Amino acid sequence: MNVFADIRALVMACLDTLETAGTLPGGLNRAAITVEPPRDAAHGDMATNAAMVLAKPAKMNPRAIAEALAAELAKDDRVTVAEVAGPGFLNMRLAADVWGGVIKAALTNADYGRSTLGQNKKMMVEYVSANPTGPLHVGHTRGAVFGDALASLLDYAGYDVTREYYINDGGAQVDVLARSVYLRYLEAHGQEVAFEDGTYPGDYLIPVGEALKDKVGDAYVGKGEQFWLEDVREYATEAMMSLIRDDLASLGIEMDNFYSEKGLYGSGRIEDAIQTLDQKGLIYRGTLEPPKGKLPEDWEPREQTLFKSTEYGDDVDRPVQKSDGAWTYFAPDIAYHYDKVERGFDALIDVFGADHGGYVKRMKAAVAALSDEKVPLDIKLTQLVKLYKNGEPFKMSKRAGTFVTLRDVVDQVGSDVTRFHMLTRKNDAPLDFDFDKVTEQSKDNPVFYVQYAHARINSVLRKAEVPVDDATLAGADLSLAAHEAELKVAKTLAEWPRLVEIAAKGHEPHRIAFYLYDLASDFHGLWNRGNDDTSLRFLQEGDKATTQAKIALIRAVQVVLASGLGILGVTPAEEMR
RNA sequence: GGUCCGUUAGCUCAGCUGGAUAGAGCGCUGCCCUCCGAAGGCAGAGGCCAGAGGUUCGAAUCCUCUACGGACCGCCA
Structure with a gap:
């Protein structure tokens, strides 16, 4: 059940009807049409820009299209109001039982929100891949958490995901x-x-x-x-x-596969990969221009074997062999990615630290060349983590061996807190990690806030004097929980499946974390309104039917919170201590 | 010199790949706490979305240039 997809389909069907009736010319490109919740809830539950997008190619007035479409949409039971606004927006209000349907969907299907977007396509997420020369440090931690959550997200969105670690044991x-x-x-x-x-x-x-x-x-x-x-x-x-x-x-991370760089040497696979490039005319002997800017002291031009990565958008061609004939680090990397392509993955994702940013173009070029541009490679860079303790920057020195390890972090604040906090920022923005703030039990701390919502719902379920199993709750009369504040929560729940797809498409697990925060916020807000307005309290003494409806709503919230936290790899808290 | 990323409220950051009056938390100001768990609640002030051009019905979002911050830039891995 995905309200947004349903309404989008409805809009398309109505456009078909208009075309058949001759109101609209046929064959218009509908790709740019969006069906979204408007930013301002006062505009309604759903809005579409269809009329504005189609106005130009149809050579019609946008408002005229909008009005025809509105009339058509209003025929559907789910749409209570369809009105034209502004330059040609079409705003819709949806019937209350549409939102009730969302709650029931969450209660009857523990996988509410799971998507088939990926169509079971084979997707590889390579992450961590730290050199096997010591324990993982904080920087790796972020990549680990990000990669793992991304993999889970893609799995949830219907991809067949493989998690892999590349062991740099050959250099x-x-x-x-x-x-x-x-x-x-x-x-x-x-x-x-x-x-x-x-x-x-x-x-x-x-x-x-x-x-x-x-x-x-x-x-x-x-x-x-x-x-x-x-x-x-x-x-x-x-x-x-x-x-x-x-x-x-x-951190609860389990790789499906560890792939050894060393295993590539002597296996002929590097030679194979380079030969494949050679057959495409992309390998040649040559000498590179000296790098601009600060020149290394001992620089001198040397002839090397080069990969013509500029053919695929790189800035300069890249050496695959050193002047003495040995492979560069890049060569086994090419072979490794060639291997990924040959293993039949439909899409590849690499998660690197920001210090590998210079590697992105050449790697993409290599994969594009090796797969004839059939296998997309997305490279996500995770930016630096800045550590703080008591608000003070926490210094670490690799030279002195006093770097902060992944273990230091997890031992101190726990896996759940580490994971959630590291996902509350976009991967390409630097992240502050304050040992004290992340464990603070207050509203300021998103980790706590979301966990608290889940635990708080548990508390209500325990106190309820009505049956609270999902099957019974799914049968509740949800018109008894249709106050504007309650509908707001249901509407947020309705966005969940759509959000999963947006996050999965963009390879952006942080969106899940932000969504969960919003959902928790809606829930806490509803709770707080019960302080003033007793009719909004979840437990209505002596009124089983109403209590059940309200509990159905918050139980649905809990189901989605648990799903979302599951994607992030965070254990939902049963109670707060 | 070049490449990539970033620049949104005093601070830390979202902003659903181009939509309507730009969002949250902190901080600030003012009220409120006998009540399902107040490890708080409600309300308010606060913005030239770094700057300048461009693209179109419409730009924080896309393109170009500029400024500032960060990462990286032979045969290191």
């Missing part, structure tokens, strides 16, 4: 990791070691070094890298991935 950084673990290993053997530049000094490697000692004894002590590097690298990477999996689990 130089895992050698650095291995050397760092080796130092901890020596330390475990009682040696004094120094962590110089180019090593990871973090404490989290101490247990890894010790575990390595337990495993291989002193076999690697005093030996050159050629004896231990490969082995230690594998061991350390595995240990880091285990750490990362645990970090993700603490």
Whole structure:
């Protein structure tokens, strides 16, 4: 049940009728027609711009079209009033039982709002993909939460979603990791070691070094890298991935798949991908112009193998091979995305940190080239998280190893608060995260406000002296809960399915969080009006039928709150403590 | 020098891909709390949507330029 879709269909049907009757010319492009709730509720429940959009191509006066359409719309039982306003807007008021139908839909179908928009298309969301060189930090947390909520949202909107993590275990950084673990290993053997530049000094490697000692004894002590590097690298990477999996689990995130970069080397897949590009005439030997602005000290022109990404909108062509013939980081990335395309995904989404912004164009170019522009790739960048404590900026230094980890955050404020708060901002805007504010129990804190609404409804359900199972509530006479303030809540509920689709289309899970806040606000507002107007209280002593109708309304609110929180990965609170 | 993102109330931010008189919270001002849970409630003030052009019936939203802020910019990952 989606009121907006229903009314849109009605408008289209009425236009058909007008065309058949010859009132309107046929074959008009209707793509620009919208059927939306007007911003100002005083204008009605639903508005369409159809008359204005069609006026020009039909060579007719917009008001004339609007009036004809209004007459047609008014014939439908659901439309009580259809009137023309302003330059040609058509405003409609809908019958009260339309809103009652919304409440019943939510009560009889736990999946009210779930959409078939995605038509089961295969969609991959790649997120986190942090280097396996240490625990996840706050920056990763935002990407993790965003990617996970986006994946859930798309699933809810009817896509067949795969969540994947790309393990960058093929580059130089895992050698650095291995050397760092080796130092901890020596330390475990009682040696004094120094962590110089180019090593990871973090404490989290101490247990890894010790575990390595337990495993291989002193076999690697005093030996050159050629004896231990490969082995230690594998061991350390595995240990880091285990750490990362645990970090993700603490936020309730479970990947469907972990994809190893290293697995691409030696498999011929990189060569395949580059060859595919080559066959399209997109690979050549050449020398790049020096980068503008601050030039690296040791810059000199060198001939490399380049991908003609400029063919697909990039600013310069990008190297896939270094001057010594080794692959650049970009090459396995191309191969990885080629693999995604070959696995048959209909659309791809990558979630990157803002520092990878420079990567967007070339990656899109690669996917466009490899899929013959058939598989769209959307790249969502998550901006920085600024940490605060007691209102003061919270400094962290990666060099000193004092960065704030995902675990620090989750341990302190909990998974639910972390997730919800990080989704109360658009992904491409910076986010403030204040350890004190996010756990504050007040109206100022959206996390609390939404949770409180859910818990508060529970409280009413507990106190009710009438049956409150959904089946019974769905049979309530909802005309007993049709006060203007109650209808407002029902109207917000009616927007839920539409909002899900809007959020899914835009890949914008934050819209869910904002919607939930609005819904909670409507509910709390209704509650508060009960303070002055006792007829608006949910529990009407001695009047079972009315009580049931009102409870049906708020139970429907609870169902939608739970669905929305579910998408965000937040557990609905049963009670507040 | 270039690319990407941002700029909306004193502050923090929404704004449903072009709709009608621009929205919320905080803060501020004024009232209110015996009442299903007041970890509050109601009302009010507060805006040249960074600036200038353009596109059209109509622009915070789309295009161009400018200003400011952030991220990034060979063979690093």
